[in-house]
Amino acid sequence: MHIDWSTLALQTVNALVLVWLLARFLFRPVADIIVARQKAAQALLADAEASRRAAHAEQGVAQAETARLAASREAAMQAAQDEADAQKAALLNMARARAVQLRVDAEGEIAHERAVQARAVEDDAVRLAIEIAGRVLDRLPPQARVEGFIDGAAEALAAMPPEARAGFGAGGEPLALAAPRELSDTERQACEIAFGVVLGRPVTLQVRADPTLIAGLELTGAHAAVCNHLRHDLDAIRATLLEHGGELR
Numbered sequence: 001m002h003i004d005w006s007t008l009a010l011q012t013v014n015a016l017v018l019v020w021l022l023a024r025f026l027f028r029p030v031a032d033i034i035v036a037r038q039k040a041a042q043a044l045l046a047d048a049e050a051s052r053r054a055a056h057a058e059q060g061v062a063q064a065e066t067a068r069l070a071a072s073r074e075a076a077m078q079a080a081q082d083e084a085d086a087q088k089a090a091l092l093n094m095a096r097a098r099a100v101q102l103r104v105d106a107e108g109e110i111a112h113e114r115a116v117q118a119r120a121v122e123d124d125a126v127r128l129a130i131e132i133a134g135r136v137l138d139r140l141p142p143q144a145r146v147e148g149f150i151d152g153a154a155e156a157l158a159a160m161p162p163e164a165r166a167g168f169g170a171g172g173e174p175l176a177l178a179a180p181r182e183l184s185d186t187e188r189q190a191c192e193i194a195f196g197v198v199l200g201r202p203v204t205l206q207v208r209a210d211p212t213l214i215a216g217l218e219l220t221g222a223h224a225a226v227c228n229h230l231r232h233d234l235d236a237i238r239a240t241l242l243e244h245g246g247e248l249r
Contacts, residue, residue, distance in 0.1 A: 145215040154194035167222030174206040
């Protein structure tokens with residue numbers, strides 16, 4: 001086989017020129033385009049990643065704000081519930097206090113009414129006792145309303161402390177004596193003798209008729225009094241009834 005070296009050299013040169021032309025005008029622009037496309041793709045990916053990160057950050061902010069609003073709403077609802085519970089408790093306490101006060105007032109009114117009724121009954125009983133005593137005494141001799149009480153009045157006067165007893169008829173003044181009627185001379189003399197013996201000096205009397213005594217005598221001194229009459233006894237009975245009635249109520 002014969003090889004034409006000139007032809008081979010020429011074709012080799014042509015091939016080299018073709019390769020250079022392809023590298024110059026085809027491969028390099030294509031490579032540049034590919035690099036440019038890669039850079040554009042990387043820029044797009046970077047933008048996308050930045051957008052994703054920004055979106056993720058905004059989502060976190062939104063979630064935090066949502067959580068804050070939820071917590072604020074929960075706190076507001078709890079505060080409202082606490083306030084409602086406090087107002088409810090306050091209203092219940094006021095209602096209970098009002099109920100207790102009404103009950104106390106009602107019990108007080110009931111007790112007062114009972115006391116008034118009891119006092120009225122007791123007053124009626126005392127008036128009845130006075131009326132009965134008066135009717136009984138009306139059947140007795142008139143002197144029984146006085147003579148039977150002289151010695152008792154003298155004993156009560158003698159039982160008083162000396163300083164109180166000295167106030168009766170002090171300075172020679174007449175003894176102030178109340179009786180259910182005017183005294184007879186005999187009754188007056190009996191009183192003067194009995195009281196004079198107790199006081200240790202002669203006495204005179206200044207007698208005042210007081211039918212409310214019913215029966216008995218009442219001596220009045222400067223600072224004390226001797227009450228030996230039926231009205232005083234009935235008043236004492238009435239006071240005892242009132243005291244015992246209050247204890248029973």
